[in-house]
Amino acid sequence: MALSGKVAVVTGGAMGIGRAITETLLQSGATVVLLDVNESAAKSLLDDLHKVYGRDRTLFLSCTVESEEQVKAALQKTVDTFGGIDILCNNAGILNEGEWEKTVSINLLGVIRGTYVALQHMNKLTGGRGGVVINTASMAGLGPLLSCPVYTASKHGVVGFTRAMAAASKASDYGIRFNAVCPGFVQTDLISNTKLKLGQFSHLEDATNQLMAEMRMLAPSEVAACVLELATDETKNGEALMVFAQGKQYVTFPTL
Ligand SMILES: NC(=O)C1=CN([C@@H]2O[C@H](COP(=O)(O)OP(=O)(O)OC[C@H]3O[C@@H](n4cnc5c(N)ncnc54)[C@H](O)[C@@H]3O)[C@@H](O)[C@H]2O)C=CC1
Numbered sequence: 001m002a003l004s005g006k007v008a009v010v011t012g013g014a015m016g017i018g019r020a021i022t023e024t025l026l027q028s029g030a031t032v033v034l035l036d037v038n039e040s041a042a043k044s045l046l047d048d049l050h051k052v053y054g055r056d057r058t059l060f061l062s063c064t065v066e067s068e069e070q071v072k073a074a075l076q077k078t079v080d081t082f083g084g085i086d087i088l089c090n091n092a093g094i095l096n097e098g099e100w101e102k103t104v105s106i107n108l109l110g111v112i113r114g115t116y117v118a119l120q121h122m123n124k125l126t127g128g129r130g131g132v133v134i135n136t137a138s139m140a141g142l143g144p145l146l147s148c149p150v151y152t153a154s155k156h157g158v159v160g161f162t163r164a165m166a167a168a169s170k171a172s173d174y175g176i177r178f179n180a181v182c183p184g185f186v187q188t189d190l191i192s193n194t195k196l197k198l199g200q201f202s203h204l205e206d207a208t209n210q211l212m213a214e215m216r217m218l219a220p221s222e223v224a225a226c227v228l229e230l231a232t233d234e235t236k237n238g239e240a241l242m243v244f245a246q247g248k249q250y251v252t253f254p255t256l
């Protein structure tokens with residue numbers, strides 16, 4: 001799928017991996033609407049993006065993925081402004097084992113919420129143009145991250161939801177592909193000041209740091225390149241693309 005003229009929505013698009021996804025999609029010709037709760041980071045990013053890509057190809061909408069009302073309003077505004085949605089990147093996420101219900105609410109429920117609202121605009125059966133949904137999961141969606149059980153559960157949920165939606169969409173002819181990207185550790189704010197974020201598992205910080213030292217720290221742009229691949233390669237549906245020290249690899253799941 002060529003991205004020129006396509007309309008993409010990126011949640012958590014103001015910082016870290018979401019920012020890199022936004023920049024990569026813009027470089028590839030897409031128009032990008034970023035949804036985020038961090039208005040100051042988003043506005044400063046937008047100032048920079050306007051200088052490079054002009055004012056017409058980016059829009060920031062303040063929105064928490066925890067609110068169905070706000071997500072609905074943001075996606076409706078996207079459609080009213082740009083005529084439709086072709087790509088949804090459900091990327092917003094947090095690490096907070098102390099506030100574990102909020103972690104599930106953003107990392108898993110936010111992905112489901114964003115997907116279901118976007119389906120109303122993207123589904124070919126209801127007048128949409130079809131397209132692709134790419135969810136930012138994690139390697140912690142494939143195996144256990146010992147200091148972060150709830151984060152791990154939320155990301156396993158994202159991988160399972162993505163794969164089931166891919167199968168449902170194919171069987172129902174929605175015209176939408178669903179894929180997940182599963183990075184290892186990425187240099188962003190999410191992995192700073194982590195002792196506090198680990199809650200009752202803060203005693204496992206050293207073990208986590210050891211795991212981090214064994215795995216190469218990734219740049220956000222490496223994850224964004226995988227998202228671009230999942231967006232443009234129309235043969236990919238129901239895939240989990242792992243990106244880690246050794247490069248990238250499509251995950252093989254047991255066949256039932
Ligand atoms: N940094 C890492 O090592 C890894 C991160 N990930 C995942 O990548 C995604 C992005 O994380 P990073 O870029 O690392 O974090 P980050 O903290 O740098 O960026 C997250 C962005 O999401 C926004 N956000 C947070 N809560 C939100 C909400 N309720 N609604 C809308 N926006 C919200 C933040 O304001 C921020 O702009 C997350 O889903 C995370 O779990 C996956 C694997 C590794």
Ligand SMILES: CCCCC/C=C\C=C\C(=O)C/C=C\C/C=C\CCCC(=O)O
Binds near residue numbers: 139140143145186208
């Ligand atoms: C297959 C085993 C799981 C490997 C998971 C690998 C990386 C996942 C990273 C993330 O999704 C980022 C989330 C959490 C990082 C948690 C803690 C970092 C601690 C760093 C520190 O203490 O400085």
